[in-house]
Amino acid sequence: MLFPEYRARRMRQNEAFRRMVRETELSVNDLILPLFAVEGRDVQNPIPSMPGHCQMSVEHLVAKVREAAAAGVPAVILFGLPDKKDPLGTRAYAADGIVQKAVREVKQAVPDMAVITDVCLCQYTDHGHCGMVAKGVIDNDASLDLLAKTALSHAQAGADMVAPSDMMDGRVAEIRALLDDNGFTHVPVMAYSAKYCSSFYGPFREAADSAPQFGDRRTYQMDPANAQEALREATMDVEEGADIIMVKPALPYLDIICRLREEIDLPLAAYNVSGEFAMIKAAAAKGWIDEQRVMMETLTAIKRAGADMILTYFAIDAARRLKG
Numbered sequence: 001m002l003f004p005e006y007r008a009r010r011m012r013q014n015e016a017f018r019r020m021v022r023e024t025e026l027s028v029n030d031l032i033l034p035l036f037a038v039e040g041r042d043v044q045n046p047i048p049s050m051p052g053h054c055q056m057s058v059e060h061l062v063a064k065v066r067e068a069a070a071a072g073v074p075a076v077i078l079f080g081l082p083d084k085k086d087p088l089g090t091r092a093y094a095a096d097g098i099v100q101k102a103v104r105e106v107k108q109a110v111p112d113m114a115v116i117t118d119v120c121l122c123q124y125t126d127h128g129h130c131g132m133v134a135k136g137v138i139d140n141d142a143s144l145d146l147l148a149k150t151a152l153s154h155a156q157a158g159a160d161m162v163a164p165s166d167m168m169d170g171r172v173a174e175i176r177a178l179l180d181d182n183g184f185t186h187v188p189v190m191a192y193s194a195k196y197c198s199s200f201y202g203p204f205r206e207a208a209d210s211a212p213q214f215g216d217r218r219t220y221q222m223d224p225a226n227a228q229e230a231l232r233e234a235t236m237d238v239e240e241g242a243d244i245i246m247v248k249p250a251l252p253y254l255d256i257i258c259r260l261r262e263e264i265d266l267p268l269a270a271y272n273v274s275g276e277f278a279m280i281k282a283a284a285a286k287g288w289i290d291e292q293r294v295m296m297e298t299l300t301a302i303k304r305a306g307a308d309m310i311l312t313y314f315a316i317d318a319a320r321r322l323k324g
Ligand code: PBG
Pocket: 118, 120, 122, 130, 165, 166, 200, 201, 202, 203, 204, 205, 210, 272, 273, 274, 275
């Protein structure tokens, strides 16, 4: 098709034509809102690097979930800030832990909201790593049991789905088996499969107080330079029983989303992470970009790359814009 027989601009000349040929449609159904639950009463600590977001005690978190539901958002993912940390991350799998409490309250107040829980140990361990530490290294196999216990305790509290973000090898199988043994065969696992060791998590670590106290996460999270390896990670999670696979972060890894969409026959999630959110907010606050338009362009791009669902701090804003 060559000019002048083909004129690309013909189908762009009015909004009706543009709508007719539009290939990607972002929907409220694609959005998942991350929330941070903290112990205490009447707590709403603003997170400076994530404008509009707070660490919230459970009653405020429930109110936020109602707001999300009213905007049409179908799901939230919960992160917890415990009252105390220890080497084994025991508050991660305590029946009266912060996420477990938040799940119970949210499910009671807004039963139709799908509640996903992030399964990891870094917010709960005093060393801030996502697994157990033995002699200064992150012990993969010793972590699996605790991660599975955490997932089970979330399911017992009423979580609709669990999402392991730790990047230990073999955790999906371990979680699936423990859930099944305890009658939770219906609870899906959303696996953070291709989770990169990214500097875009900075604001989140402030929000969740989960920065590693020594070293970094390079021995378990993926090297940003690797693409082929993402396929191996995702394939491993599929074979271990994952129901949804995830790529994280989203924007710097659109190629990975695209690649996994083609190769993996499971629903695909992408995490539009805290640093991606913070960059847009910061530039918008300076008046350098149009926040609403950049937000919609960003989310549309992630969908266009192949994501079926997007975890994003913009979920409520974007849902309102899509509805209105
Ligand atoms: C914890 C976890 C992280 C994020 C989600 N789960 C941070 C990390 O790996 O250090 C990041 C989310 C974000 O940046 O928005 N395992």
